[in-house]
Amino acid sequence: MPPTFESLWLRQEPFTFSSISSKVFLLLALSMPLAALAQLDQKSPTGLFLAKRGYKFPGIKRDSKDSIQWPDTLYYNTTYKTKLLGSPTIPITFGRIEYIEGKYQATPTFSVGYGYTWFFGRFIFSENDRLIVEPTIFFGLVADIGVQSDFNIFKPAGIFTGAFIGTQTISFFFGYDYVTHSPTVGIGSRIDVYTFSQKSLRPIGNVRELRKHKKRALPIMDE
Numbered sequence: 001m002p003p004t005f006e007s008l009w010l011r012q013e014p015f016t017f018s019s020i021s022s023k024v025f026l027l028l029a030l031s032m033p034l035a036a037l038a039q040l041d042q043k044s045p046t047g048l049f050l051a052k053r054g055y056k057f058p059g060i061k062r063d064s065k066d067s068i069q070w071p072d073t074l075y076y077n078t079t080y081k082t083k084l085l086g087s088p089t090i091p092i093t094f095g096r097i098e099y100i101e102g103k104y105q106a107t108p109t110f111s112v113g114y115g116y117t118w119f120f121g122r123f124i125f126s127e128n129d130r131l132i133v134e135p136t137i138f139f140g141l142v143a144d145i146g147v148q149s150d151f152n153i154f155k156p157a158g159i160f161t162g163a164f165i166g167t168q169t170i171s172f173f174f175g176y177d178y179v180t181h182s183p184t185v186g187i188g189s190r191i192d193v194y195t196f197s198q199k200s201l202r203p204i205g206n207v208r209e210l211r212k213h214k215k216r217a218l219p220i221m222d223e
Contacts, residue, residue, distance in 0.1 A: 045129045047222055049199050050074070057222035070207050074125065075217040081122045083205025085133070089117040091142040091164065093173055093188035100182045109186070111160065113144020117192060122210055123201075125220055131198040138190070139165045142173065160184060 043051075050057070055070040074080075093111040097104055117140035124132040143161040162175015162184070173186035194201035 044223060045198065046125055046131070046220060049131065049201075050220065051222070052199060053203065058219060060222070068206070069203070071209070074220045075213040076125050076127045076220060078213040078217055079122050079124050079210040080207050081210045082203040082207045084118050084203075085121055085123070085135070086116065086118050086202040086204055087192045087194040087200050089115050089138075089140060089142070089193060090191040091115055091144055091171065091173065091188060092190065093144065093146060093160075093186040095188075096146075096173075096177075096184050096186040098177060098180055098182045098184050100180055109146045109158070111144040111146025111158075111186075111188075113142050113160070115142030115144075115164075116140050117164075117190065118204070123203075127218065131194075131201065133194065133201065135168060137165070137167060138171065138192075139163070142175075158184075160186070164190075166190070 047057075050070075053070075055074065058073055091111075091113050093109060095106065096109045097106050099105075117138050119135045119138040121133055121135035123134065126132055141161075141163050143159075145159055158177040158179035160173070160175055160177050162173055164171045164173045166172060166189075169189065171188055171190050173184075173188065175184060176182070177184045
């Protein structure tokens with residue numbers, strides 16, 4: 001015969017101060033990690049970016065081991081500059097010139113790869129948690145795999161490693177193709193990863209204000 005509600009109730013342990021306190025302690029212990037995760041999720045994108053890059057927010061004590069890359073206080077809507085900025089990049093090549101058997105050959109090659117770029121520029125932390133980057137000249141290292149159009153048929157074109165230099169809209173690639181065994185020059189563009197994932201941007205060198213922040217500029221806090 002299955003137990004009734006009355007029998008289960010009668011078999012319950014009496015409520016005592018110790019039993020209640022143990023249950024409260026258990027609930028608190030379980031809620032602390034959840035509260036910590038919720039607080040982490042609520043941190044602003046700017047706060048997450050700066051914490052990842054080693055910035056010490058105002059009110060946090062520094063020690064001798066901390067990097068002096070960042071100024072004591074950062075401000076919103078203020079232009080900052082550093083020696084270099086870096087980011088992973090996705091190179092896209094639309095055409096190449098290859099040196100094969102003593103001759104230069106132009107080929108309509110489409111290739112996509114991966115690499116890393118360094119560039120000169122400046123950046124601003126906006127109050128709506130957007131990192132605004134104003135780049136100028138890029139350079140970096142890349143590797144890609146391409147396909148070549150031959151009478152409306154696409155066929156493998158090569159495996160390329162090399163370097164590039166460029167601006168915001170265009171890049172010139174130069175390196176070596178391991179399939180055709182030839183030096184190669186290409187033209188194309190890039191998609192820098194920081195444009196859709198701001199946390200991938202890496203300031204290199206000491207960060208400084210390009211122009212002194214305005215008096216009404218708000219300091220960036222850890223929130």
